[in-house]
Amino acid sequence: MKRRLQASSNEVALTGAPQNPKKPGRPQNPVPQGNFAADSDEVVPQYDSRGDDIPQPEPPPEILSPQTPGLIHIEPDSETESPAPSGRRAARAAATQALYEADSIGHPADLALRQVVERDGLADDLLEFATTLVESVEANRLTLDERIAVLAPARPVARIDRVDRIILRLALAELSFEGDDQAPPAVIANEAVEIAKLYGSETSPRFINGVLGTVLR
Numbered sequence: 001m002k003r004r005l006q007a008s009s010n011e012v013a014l015t016g017a018p019q020n021p022k023k024p025g026r027p028q029n030p031v032p033q034g035n036f037a038a039d040s041d042e043v044v045p046q047y048d049s050r051g052d053d054i055p056q057p058e059p060p061p062e063i064l065s066p067q068t069p070g071l072i073h074i075e076p077d078s079e080t081e082s083p084a085p086s087g088r089r090a091a092r093a094a095a096t097q098a099l100y101e102a103d104s105i106g107h108p109a110d111l112a113l114r115q116v117v118e119r120d121g122l123a124d125d126l127l128e129f130a131t132t133l134v135e136s137v138e139a140n141r142l143t144l145d146e147r148i149a150v151l152a153p154a155r156p157v158a159r160i161d162r163v164d165r166i167i168l169r170l171a172l173a174e175l176s177f178e179g180d181d182q183a184p185p186a187v188i189a190n191e192a193v194e195i196a197k198l199y200g201s202e203t204s205p206r207f208i209n210g211v212l213g214t215v216l217r
Contacts, residue, residue, distance in 0.1 A: 085198070088183070091130035092170060092195055094122055098134055099166045109134045136173040137166075144169045151211045163200050167192050167208055175215065185216055 085093040098113035113134050117127055137144065145157045148168050157165065171192035175185055183191070189212040196204040 085195075088126065088129060089191055089194065090120075090122060091126040092133065092191055093198065094120065094126075095130045095133040095137075095170055096163070096166055096195055096199060098130075099137055099170070100163065102138070103162055103166060109138050132177075133170055133173060136176070137169045140173060141169065144172050147172055148211070151214050152207075161201060161204065164196065164204050164207055167195050167200065167204075168211060170195075171208075171212055172215070189213070189216060 094113060094116045097116045098109050101107050101112040102109035110131070113130060116122075117130075122130065145165075148160070148165070149157050152160070160168075171188055174183070174188050189209070192212055193205045193209050196208040200208070
C-alpha cells in the first residue's frame with residue numbers, strides 16, 4: 001500500500017508591526033517565500049506579498065522498499081491488519097509471493113521462495129507443499145494460461161492483474177494434483193479466494209471466485 005507524505009499542519013502567525021517601518025510611498029518588501037525551521041526538516045508554510053498561501057506542489061508518493069534485498073514483498077491490500085496465514089494457506093501465500101517476484105522481475109522462483117521462507121518462516125512439510133506448487137506452475141505456465149483464457153474469455157490473460165493471474169495459476173495447478181492428501185476442489189477454490197482477499201484488489205475475490213466457480217460446475 002503506498003503511503004503519501006503528509007504536509008505539516010503547523011501555521012505561521014504573521015503578527016506585530018515591522019521593526020523598521022518604511023517611509024510612505026516606498027514599496028514594502030514582500031514576506032519571505034518560505035524557509036526551513038532551525039534544527040528541523042519541517043518546511044514553514046509560504047505566503048505571497050498579500051499574506052495569501054502560495055500553492056505548494058504535492059510531494060511524491062513514498063516508495064516502499066523491499067524488506068529483503070532483491071525480494072518483492074506484497075503488502076496485504078487492507079487497512080486493517082489481518083492475521084498471518086497458517087497451515088497450507090501459509091504455503092499458498094509463500095508460493096504466491098515467490099511467483100509474483102518471478103513474474104515481475106524474472107528472478108528464479110525457487111530462489112524467491114527460499115527468500116520468502118527465510119523472512120516469514122515455514123514448516124518443512126509446508127515448504128515441500130509450497131515448492132510443489134511453485135514448480136508445477138513454472139513447468140505448466142503456458143498450459144495454465146491457456147485454460148485461464150478459456151475460463152475468462154472476456155479478459156485477455158495478459159490484462160488480468162498480475163496477482164490475480166498468479167492466484168489462478170496456483171489454484172488450477174493444485175486442482176490437477178492427485179493423492180490421498182489432495183484437498184477437495186471446493187476447498188482449493190475457497191483458499192484461492194482467501195489469498196485474493198489478502199493480496200489482491202477489492203475486485204479480486206469476486207473475479208477469482210467467478211473463474212474457479214466455472215471449473216467446479
